[in-house]
Structure formats: structure tokens, C-alpha cells
Amino acid sequence: MALLEVSGLRTTFHIGVGTVQAVRGISFHVDKGEFIGIVGESGSGKSVTMLSVMGLLPQYAEVKADSIRFDGRELSQMSPRELRSLHGKEIGMIFQDPMTSLNPLFTVENQMVEPLRIHLGMSRERARLRALELLHQVEIPNPEQRLRQYPHEFSGGMRQRVMIAIAIACSPKMVIADEPTTALDVTIQAQILELLENLKREMNTSVVMITHDLGVIASMCSRILVMYGGVICEEGSVRDIFYRARHPYTWGLLNSIPRIHHDSHEKLVPIRGTPPDMLKPPEGCPFAPRCQYCMPVCRRYMAPPTDLGDGHLVHCHLMHPKAPKVERGGLQHD
Amino acid sequence: MTEQKRSRVLMEVRDLQMHFPVNHGLLSRKHSVLKAVDGVSFSLLAGETFGLVGESGCGKTTVGRTLVRLYKPTAGEILFDGTDIAPLAEREVLPYRRRMQMIFQDPYASLNPRMTVSSIIGEPMRLQGFPEAEIRERVRELISQVGLKSDHLSRYPHEFSGGQRQRIGIARALATRPEFIVCDEPISALDVSIQAQVINMLEELQEKLGITYLFISHDLSMVSHISHRVGVMYLGHLVEMADMRELYTHNLHPYTQALMSAVPIADPDVAAASQRIVLQGDVPAPIDPPPGCPFRSRCRYCTGACAETMPEMREVSPGHFLACHVKG
Known part of the structure; x- marks a missing residue:
């Protein structure tokens, strides 16, 4: 059952030189207890999508949506005040850089107790005990001493663990993790990913993981949205995306990452060109200028989604029955 | 480049040390030393790509910068085509700079x-x-x-x-x-689809011009893709060094094993089948490190000997070097 249902989301930023069309009409849903991944490169709109849903964007951003339904309520009609009561309580957030998202002037205890007191009305003493319990849950040694630091x-x-502890403090229905391990070393990343997996298993929370790293989501997520140029180009189960991908951009992403577990030295197949300028995004499919299978129609119109079954949706004109049949080039899975 | 061609030693590094003094403030009497690189030895063959991997703070960038003499090493030798460039004065280094160059991590800050x-x-x-x-x-x-x-x-x-x-x-x-280029995390600031473009270009340039690369990165999958040989660093020390294939299939050092298994694999089936070794704790600070093996605080196999002496680098099989008291 869908916990979050977004349809027709458009986000634009009005800046001095023009209007950046960061998200250009996307629809998706997140089921209860689901671990979903949003992948894309920088500027693809993956972070802005979730920030728009949360209402966390600055003043100069304009968010339009047909509807954003979260747990039966319409978020797009809510006042900022009502939205704030959801933040931290029903929707937890973990950001990329734990240094800038924790306040350097307050102790960890201060920052952990705050949401518990505000949202759950706990007394200072009870909130402190809950904070200790949370630090224990995210496997921070010496929680008593750590709280005062x-x-x-x-x-x-360790900071990212604190962020996770704050995000799950009020047992939210959904946690949004925006590149939670990008700033960390690989062995530390492995620790944090393991922690997230354990928490997900224990708490049955929906998790939306935003990342540029296909490796991170391959082992974690059940469903994946691939974003490019402010639109979703393909969505489906992990196996749909990794083994049965149909969108040339998804192929390009998969072909451009080296695979350490393969014996022979394969040449990487890069995607030619550069990502679109979102001040003047191309009229049709945003990937058309870099796509080796581009047809005239691609430059004019965005492709409608084609459902290949079981929620595997592809937004590409190549899915049209009259389009030429192409297969994923480059590195082939056997 | 074929295997036969890569036999001439272009650069030999012997017991390289690079220590930085740490200031504890104007009135403090305490003097500490940050041992960024503490006794690293390896050689680079002409035309090869030598990958240097490790986590932040392990000293891999310092090694790269010292090799092209952006730093003057505290001790050790850097034999470049037979001449020791480690003790040379800034002015004497200039002729060698023509033959060795560097590509930096951040394409925004380095231009x-x-x-x-x-x-x-x-x-x-x-x-x-x-x-x-x-x-x-x-x-x-x-x-x-x-x-x-x-x-x-x-x-x-x-x-x-x-x-x-x-x-x-x-x-x-x-x-x-140049004959030698230090590539210091040249792709980590780039998007995935652009990374492959740059990597392919570096490979083509090497094939055409026979340049030797020292490829520094924390991204093990990219290092393993581009490198012929790889050295793994931890807290200022080289802990294991071997041919890429050998290191991938027969790695021995507990840190290499953890590092390899921590790399996220972009293939759900392979990822599900592989075992992840999750290390406990963080990398200790390289300021005034205690004696013994630098990895012992996080090592599963740690024994008494590990706390006493730093294990020597030894050849466990042809071309495969390891510094560990327990393994091998």
C-alpha cells in the first residue's frame, strides 16, 4: 500500500539569470515498509524531488504538484506550520554531510532531545533516556559520555550515526536518506549501510535512499527510480534496472561503472557529451542529445511511460511498437 | 602496453618518510609529529599504472605530492631514473619537473x-x-x-x-x-557518466605515449580497473602490494580484505553472494602513533607481536608484498 504518492511534481528555481527547471513533472509512489532508491547524477533533480515533497526548499523555489499524498493527507495543501509538525516526527531526514547538518554550538544531547520534547511531549529526563537508547541502537560506544559531547x-x-539516531527518534513512517554515505570512507560506508539495513529490518520504516552510486543501492533497495534531467526515465525492481533495463540512459550508467569482480579487462563505455543545462532543458527527452539511438521524435516530445509489467516503467520512444529494436550495447551480462 | 615492455624501473622509492610538525598553539611546549608517510618503499615500472588506495588520512596523497617533490621528504630516497631527487633543492628539482607532472582532484580549485x-x-x-x-x-x-x-x-x-x-x-x-604523472583522485569530483570518459582518455594516452601513472584513489573499483599493480596504504604505511589480479583474488592483509569487501558492487546477484567484512571503529589519528602494526586496533587477528613491532614488508609470492605478522 502506498505511503507516499506524488503526481505531476514540478519544481523551478527563479534565479537571477533565469528559471532552473529542476524537476519537470514526475509521478511516483513509495510503499509502506519499502526501501526505494533514487539514482541520478548531479543536477538530475533527485534531491530536489524529495526536498519539494518535504517543503524544505527556499523561498525562490516554486513547487507545483497535482497531488502529494502522504499517509492519507494532502501535503501540497498544508501550511508550512502543519508541514513542520511532520518533519522529524513522521518523516525523518538524513543528509549527506553530517558536519553541516548538526549544529556545532549544541551538544548532541541537546539536539537529540529537541525532537522528542517537541513532537512527543516528553519530559527532559525521559527524552534523555530515549536518546541514550537511540545512541545504543545506532551502535555508538559510551553513549553516556557521548551525549555530553x-x-x-x-x-x-559517528556523526552520521547521530544523524540517523535523530532521524529515527520519533519512529517516523518514512526516512529520507540523501547521499548518506557519500562523504564517508568505504569501510565506514559499509558500517553505515549495515546499520541502515538493520534498522529497516527492525522498524519496518519506508526508506527513500537518494544516491549517485549504483553499487550502494544494488544490495539495499527493492525498487529503483532512475532520474535524468529532472524527469524519471526508468523505474522498476532492482532486477529490472540491473538486468532488464530498457532505457538507453540506464544502459549508459551501467556500462560506465567498472566491475571489480570481472576477470578480464573490459573497456568502460562512457556516455558521450554532458548533462543538459537545466536553465534551458531540451524540448523533448532530456537524454536525446547524448543518446546513440535518438530518433527525430525524441527531440520534440517527451516519451510517455510504457509499462513492461510489475511496475517496470520506461519513458522512452524506443518502446513504441514501430520504433527500431535495440539492445543494450557494451558490457553484456551473460 | 604489453607485459614485456613494462620492465624498466622508472622510479624507486626507498623508506620514504614525510612528517609534519603539529602546532599546539603559541604557548604550548608540546611538540607532536604527524607521520603522514612513515617508511614506504615501492618501485614504478616505466609505462605502468600503479594504483595507491586507502582511506582519507592514510597518506596516499602525501606520497604522490612527495614523489613530484611538492614536499621535501623528511627521510628516504626517491630514485627517478637513477638520480635521488629527495635531497635536491627547489632550484635543482626544476629540470625534473618537466619529466613529472600532476593531475589534481578538484577541477574547480586547481585551475x-x-x-x-x-x-x-x-x-x-x-x-x-x-x-x-x-x-x-x-x-x-x-x-x-x-x-x-x-x-x-x-x-x-x-x-x-x-x-x-x-x-x-x-x-x-x-x-x-612528462614520463610520469601523479593522478591524485582525478575522477572523484566527477559524475559517473563523465568518470568513464576521463578514465578511458587516461588509458588511451598511456597506450599512445607510454606514460607511467601513479593513480591515487579511494575508489577501489576504479583503481582496479585502471591499474596494473596496486599498493594498499593504512595510516602512513604500505600494508600490501601486488599485481591487481593477484591482489583481488589472493589478498592476505586483513585490511585489504575488509577494504575489498566494503566496495559496493553494482550487481545485485554478486552483491548478495559476497560476504561483507565490516570493520569496527575508525582510523586512528596519525599524530604520535603508538609502536606496532598501525591496523591492530581494528584487526580481527591481532596478536601480541602486533603491538610490539611494525611488521616488515616481505615478498610472500613473486611480486606480492605483505606487511603483517599474522597472515601469509
């Missing part, structure tokens, strides 16, 4:  | 925003005193070699995307026709 006394991995 | 592309690419040649006419001609040749157009030459860095800037950085590194 400031963020700068924590390493990057 | 001067007030210089045009053509003066950026020509700068190393200008410093070496090449005649202006030759520089102009070479710059035109370089810009097309890295896949940019000659009308880009009069523009400024801010007009380019990250991938294009990194191409400009590569053109600058190639300007003096």
Missing part, C-alpha cells in the same frame, strides 16, 4:  | 580562474623556458588531444563543466611531455 568531537561515521 | 585555458595549459612550458611560438603550437595540439576545441582556448575555467575542466588539467599535465 559536541559534534566536532565525533568522527564522520 | 586559476583568472587565466585563460591557453595560458593555463602553456604555464608548465613557460616555467621551463620554452619559446613562446612552440608553446602556442603545443597548446593547440594538446587541446585537441584531450577532446576539446581550439576555440575553447581563449575562454576561462568557469565556462566549462567539471569533466571539461579535468580535461584541461590533463592537457596541462601533458604539456611538457
